Amino acid sequence: MTLAIDQGRRALLRGRRSAPTPPLRPPWSLEESLFTQHCTRCGDCIDVCETAILVKGDGGFPTVDFARGECTFCQGCLSHCETGALNAAITPPWNIKAGINAQCLTQQQVVCRSCADLCETRAIRFDPLAGGVASPRIEADQCTGCGACVSVCPSHAINLSNPEHPTDPDQGAPHHARTR
Template sequence: MGRPTLAPARRPPWALEEALFIDRCTRCDRCIEACPTRILVRMDGGFPGVDFSRGECTFCADCVSSCEPQALLRRDADAAPWAIVATIGEACLAVRGVECRVCGESCPEAAIRFRLQLGGVAQPVLDASGCTGCGACIGPCPTRAIAMRSDNNIPTEREA
């Protein structure tokens, strides 16, 4: 039996495609040191990755500016930092009938709203088109019900 395959780490914003990122990154930690919100951490192999439980990405691009080998590269000012959005899982307190709106209160883009339910708890609705993937909703979630996923095939609303 071989080693288990690990899911790839969430790389810092504006990271190159994984193989090229691994090839270029020198593991110097400059991006980690430059991150004002301290969400960049050393991951497997010493490469930097994002830990949203520590906070959110403000997309300041300090990590990109500090990356001399250009493993993080922002080609133009309008380039998206990554193609991820939040998803709300079944562990969500509101989904389980317990009043909680902390993710919506934490979202700087107001991409998570709550749909009122007659005789029940308001249910979270994620506007995937408004989600920047900043991760502000992840750390405050008391049940860790929120994760980041590639924005491919993500539903724009959670049906209650």
């Protein structure tokens, strides 16, 4: 009986883990299934994005690539989308938060604060650590999900995800984010 329950739980966990993570859409996007219903893949949001972080993803739908830069929340994409796939009533523009994984240089006792230097909202904190190298942590409440910290990280340790769709832990999960 115990074995059956354990196998059932394992199957459940496997099922959860393999659930697909929705692609990261532009800010102010409708929920994924509605987004793909409304978006005509016209590419207007991609063309006007002032930091060029919007790119064509699978099926021609726009996705965000933070390796190219950050979102300034300029609303260019929002104001040029004529289909309602991006909707000004959605606030905040997205719910993604930064997370820092074990590739962070501080985990190898290398001093680095590149991410914190770029974070305008001061969401990245370093707690003093006696006798060691302090590691960054994210204050989730202060993270806007702008992505500015992603491309400056020399060890590619930062990613952004929706806490409701966390990265697979086996793929280097973000250390999310203590909330106060």
